[in-house]
Structure formats: structure tokens, C-alpha cells
Amino acid sequence: MTVIDPAPDAGRRRELGAFLRSRRERLAPCDVGLPDGSRRRTPGLRREEVALLGGVGTTWYSWLEQGRDVRPSAETLSALARALRLDAAERRHLFVLACRPAPEERTQAPEQVGEPLRRMLDCLTDQPAQVLGRRWDVLAWNRAAELVFGDYGALEGDARNTMSLIFTDPGHRRLLTDWEAVARAALAQFRADSAKYAGDPEFERLVAHLTRESPEFREWWPRHEVLPHLSGHKRIRHPAAGPMVFEHTAMRFDDGTDRRMVVYVPLAESDTIAKLARLLHAEALAAE
Known part of the structure; x- marks a missing residue:
């Protein structure tokens, strides 16, 4: 007993x-x-x-x-x-x-990234990093992320949303070596994250946009597949540096905002560490 x-x-x-x-x-x-x-x-x-x-x-x-x-x-x-x-x-x-799960409180407040968090991003000089909002909008990023994944500052509105980048941006699609595997996993993780926002107009508008613009999204979204966020490898074909491989980890903020920071650590595979160093060095020289 x-x-x-x-x-x-x-x-x-x-x-x-x-x-x-x-x-x-x-x-x-x-x-x-x-x-x-x-x-x-x-x-x-x-x-x-x-x-x-x-x-x-x-x-x-x-x-x-x-x-x-x-x-x-x-x-x-x-x-x-x-x-x-x-x-x-x-x-x-x-x-x-009281051993009770707290009821989820949905917020419509504008998502902001404070200066301490921006300084943290900037200190990750050798690791691309970005902060994503509740709807997977890219709220902030460091210079390494911009050099590897593209100029987020040139994007506005839904164009700066991670799901929109994956499913509707041809340049970002070409960047991802394993596009279908990445897209399927991202969609399943996004669905799991969006469950608490079911009925939210901004989420519904984004899903409607992706359904119109992407045949893959239109086919896969009705399957209701869900996945948790897991660490893993991201393989890309950089237009200047060539093949690169990163290990990515997502860390949520314990502040009730549903924001999270994603950090990409360059691996030795495909000489990624040296390639990223050359990209950063070339960018520094160009800025002088």
C-alpha cells in the first residue's frame, strides 16, 4: 500500500x-x-x-x-x-x-520590446536572435539575425510575421534548405500557440491571408496538427555565404505576454561559425 x-x-x-x-x-x-x-x-x-x-x-x-x-x-x-x-x-x-491553472487572459495591448531586452539581443553578437510576439510577429532582432535571415527592418505589418515569411515570401522560402519540414513543424507549433487566441480577429485575419496566398498552408491547416516547441537544427542556403547550419532554442518570457526569444547558435557543420564571422566582419568593414 x-x-x-x-x-x-x-x-x-x-x-x-x-x-x-x-x-x-x-x-x-x-x-x-x-x-x-x-x-x-x-x-x-x-x-x-x-x-x-x-x-x-x-x-x-x-x-x-x-x-x-x-x-x-x-x-x-x-x-x-x-x-x-x-x-x-x-x-x-x-x-x-491553490494548485489551479490560471485562466488565460488574452491581451490586445500593443507588443513592445524594452531597452534591456534590446541590449541583450545586441550582446549576442555571434548568435542570430529575435523576439517573437504572441502572433509570431518579429518584434526585435540583432544584427546577426539580419545578416543571416534578411532585413526585417524593410518589412512592415504581416510581412514581418514568421508564418507569413515561411509561407508567402519566396526569398525566405529559398533560404530554407528543408522548407517543407520546417513549414510543417512551424504550422503545427503555431496552431498549438494560437489555440488560446481562438476567435481573435488578428489571428483570424492572418490565417485567412495565409490560406489565400499559400496552397500548402491551405492544404495543411485543416489537418489540425499540433507540436510543442523543441530545439533543433535549421539549415539554410545563404545567398552570399552558402550552406549554413544553426541550432535553435526558443525561450519564453515569464511575464504573461506570450513573447519568446529564439536564439540560433552557429555550428561547426558546413563551416557555419567561420562563415558567420566573415559576414559580421564584412558588415563591420562596410560600416566604417
Whole structure:
């Protein structure tokens, strides 16, 4: 017979209760639209006030703060997060402590890349790197990426989207040695990423554009194939340097934006390291 140690769950419940209590105690009644009322012996809101704002029973909420074995639903956690005025990071923390997946929040805010991230890209002098947005738009890139994959700065709108580059840009298609394998894998990964944005007008517009312009996309998209993001090799036929091989890795940002950075490490195969060095050197000479 297997005995499950209850200690980790108990510890998590205690941490959840302590977190809720700390968020409750930092709020004043006026912060949430409640009257101050009589003199208070403890800081912050009372438990019954949080329960009222969250639409739950006072006894049940008290049990939650006490670390008892109660199981709040995702809807209840969202209501408590609103009641306690939690920010995005605190809200994610609340759901982790409660062992619940946080509901996905779709954002329509313009995607931006700050200066610290741009400086990071620029420091990767010998490794092509780019930052992709939620819809796989190329938001930022370094000089090495531009020399290897083309001038992103000359592209606008959907033309600077990775899926559009793969399926509708003849120059980019010629660049990819294993175009069909790359295109099929990218499409399956894009579908997996886009699931949380089902019905989003910008995604639907992009898919409609790709369906019109690419017979391969039009044939493969209805198959509903999905893949996770995996590291792998990308083989290209560079118009000046010839065959090159890179190992690519994608790293997501833990900020709820669905942005990720893709870094391409040049390999010794096909003399890629030396070829990239020559491209960078030639570009530096031309800039002098």
C-alpha cells in the first residue's frame, strides 16, 4: 500500500492562507469602496469583508486562510483576486498555491520590446536572435539575425510575421534548405500557440491571408496538427555565404505576454561559425 505524505499539500495550504492574509491586511476599506466603520484593532480588511467582496461565505473564507483542506474553484480564486486587488504576478501566485491553472487572459495591448531586452539581443553578437510576439510577429532582432535571415527592418505589418515569411515570401522560402519540414513543424507549433487566441480577429485575419496566398498552408491547416516547441537544427542556403547550419532554442518570457526569444547558435557543420564571422566582419568593414 502506498502512503501519500500529506505534508507538501498542508504546507502549500498554509502558504496560501498566509498569502491571502497578507494581501487582506494591506488594504484599507476605502481602497475597495467600503466605509471605515468603527475603530479597528487589526490592520487591513476583515475576513468577512473579503468574503463579501469575493462572493463567498465568511466561514469558508476563514477556513481558506487557516490552511484547511478546502478546494476553491478557478472562478472563486478569480473573484478573490479581484476583491484583494491582486496584480498579474500576485494572481498567478495565488493560482499556483491553490494548485489551479490560471485562466488565460488574452491581451490586445500593443507588443513592445524594452531597452534591456534590446541590449541583450545586441550582446549576442555571434548568435542570430529575435523576439517573437504572441502572433509570431518579429518584434526585435540583432544584427546577426539580419545578416543571416534578411532585413526585417524593410518589412512592415504581416510581412514581418514568421508564418507569413515561411509561407508567402519566396526569398525566405529559398533560404530554407528543408522548407517543407520546417513549414510543417512551424504550422503545427503555431496552431498549438494560437489555440488560446481562438476567435481573435488578428489571428483570424492572418490565417485567412495565409490560406489565400499559400496552397500548402491551405492544404495543411485543416489537418489540425499540433507540436510543442523543441530545439533543433535549421539549415539554410545563404545567398552570399552558402550552406549554413544553426541550432535553435526558443525561450519564453515569464511575464504573461506570450513573447519568446529564439536564439540560433552557429555550428561547426558546413563551416557555419567561420562563415558567420566573415559576414559580421564584412558588415563591420562596410560600416566604417
